[in-house]
Amino acid sequence: MTRRLSGLLVALVLAAVTLPEPASAGWTLSSLWRRKRQERDRRFDEPIFKPEPPDVAPTPPVTPPDPTDTFMLQHNLYPAAAKLGRGVANTLAGWMEVPLNMQKYYLPNDTGTSIFTGAAVGVFKGLIRTGVGVYETATFFLPYPEDFAPILPSLEYFRTYQPPASAQIPPPAGPRP
Numbered sequence: 001m002t003r004r005l006s007g008l009l010v011a012l013v014l015a016a017v018t019l020p021e022p023a024s025a026g027w028t029l030s031s032l033w034r035r036k037r038q039e040r041d042r043r044f045d046e047p048i049f050k051p052e053p054p055d056v057a058p059t060p061p062v063t064p065p066d067p068t069d070t071f072m073l074q075h076n077l078y079p080a081a082a083k084l085g086r087g088v089a090n091t092l093a094g095w096m097e098v099p100l101n102m103q104k105y106y107l108p109n110d111t112g113t114s115i116f117t118g119a120a121v122g123v124f125k126g127l128i129r130t131g132v133g134v135y136e137t138a139t140f141f142l143p144y145p146e147d148f149a150p151i152l153p154s155l156e157y158f159r160t161y162q163p164p165a166s167a168q169i170p171p172p173a174g175p176r177p
Helices: 002-018 029-045 067-074 078-105 111-138
Strands: none
Touching (some): 067 078, 078 111
């Protein structure tokens, strides 16, 4: 009980010390309460966590376009360059058809015949692939076949891995920006 009274007495003394004099300051009790309410409202209007401005990476300087890329775009040389690369790859990697076809035709119960058959088919396909590679390398600047299309499919050793459809993430729904 005495603690409560002493706490109340201290609060009244502190309040009396902090209050301005009524006659000289020109205040009323309602203006004091209004001022206290405004201070309290001002404190609650300020955000607790002030958001910091986001870190924006500086934009890289604009570089002029590469003259080689510009020239290749103007004259549509990218398909010709792809045909040249395909031709060189087929010429140099035609021999890879032999072990690939030996693996395809291998049967565990008929080893000798399956290896011989796979090697024969591989040599035949390897010669065809090498010949097509020489043709594509020699004629890379001509748009034959139509629009620089490949004559043979790419060799299985060079195909990129495609995960099964169940493992692929579907594209987001809705229109694209």
